[in-house]
Amino acid sequence: MDPTPLDPEHATLLLQRLANGDRSAQEQLLPIIYGQLHQLAERALVGREQHTLQPTALVNEAYLRVLGNHERSFESRTHFLGIAAKAMRSVLVDHARRGGAQKRGGDAKRLSIDVLAEAFASTAPDMLGLDEALTRLSEMDEQLGRIVELRFFGGLSVEETAGVLGVSEPTIVRGWRVARMWLQRELE
Numbered sequence: 175m176d177p178t179p180l181d182p183e184h185a186t187l188l189l190q191r192l193a194n195g196d197r198s199a200q201e202q203l204l205p206i207i208y209g210q211l212h213q214l215a216e217r218a219l220v221g222r223e224q225h226t227l228q229p230t231a232l233v234n235e236a237y238l239r240v241l242g243n244h245e246r247s248f249e250s251r252t253h254f255l256g257i258a259a260k261a262m263r264s265v266l267v268d269h270a271r272r273g274g275a276q277k278r279g280g281d282a283k284r285l286s287i288d289v290l291a292e293a294f295a296s297t298a299p300d301m302l303g304l305d306e307a308l309t310r311l312s313e314m315d316e317q318l319g320r321i322v323e324l325r326f327f328g329g330l331s332v333e334e335t336a337g338v339l340g341v342s343e344p345t346i347v348r349g350w351r352v353a354r355m356w357l358q359r360e361l362e
Contacts, residue, residue, distance in 0.1 A: 185251035193247035200241060211258060214329045227269045236261035256338040259328025270301040307360040311353060318353040325350060
């Protein structure tokens with residue numbers, strides 16, 4: 175599927191129509207959102223040579239999980255991408271579990287969160303280890319967990335993350351810094 179150029183305002187309008195029960199909006203939404211979701215999926219899977227999940231399958235599974243809940247409404251394209259980021263994380267973790275991935279402490283290569291955040295396109299983390307650490311972080315501070323999820327899995331900018339969470343950009347910058355340090359310590 176060729177991605178259609180992303181028009182945030184049109185995507186938001188379609189998401190609102192979908193929330194109001196207009197099923198035709200879903201057909202129009204997919205080509206608009208697909209390209210961005212596919213880029214996120216490619217970044218999530220690069221460097222995982224043994225990974226059997228392909229970007230298209232990840233996008234399709236996450237998209238179905240997000241839109242399969244007909245009761246869900248989306249405030250904006252950014253809100254939708256935040257929910258899609260959570261769905262992609264869930265799909266990746268479920269796939270890693272099904273594939274018999276080793277638990278933390280196994281032979282999986284450990285990487286710092288700074289390396290992961292800056293070079294995610296070239297190196298893939300131990301998905302189960304990262305998920306476990308992110309779950310612990312979220313239990314301690316839910317907002318920090320959401321910041322990592324939105325920035326890391328969703329690829330959202332500081333501005334977009336602030337919009338989804340309804341906080342200021344400096345709050346996101348501080349939270350991102352704290353979360354990276356905490357996760358780096360956990361992943362080492």
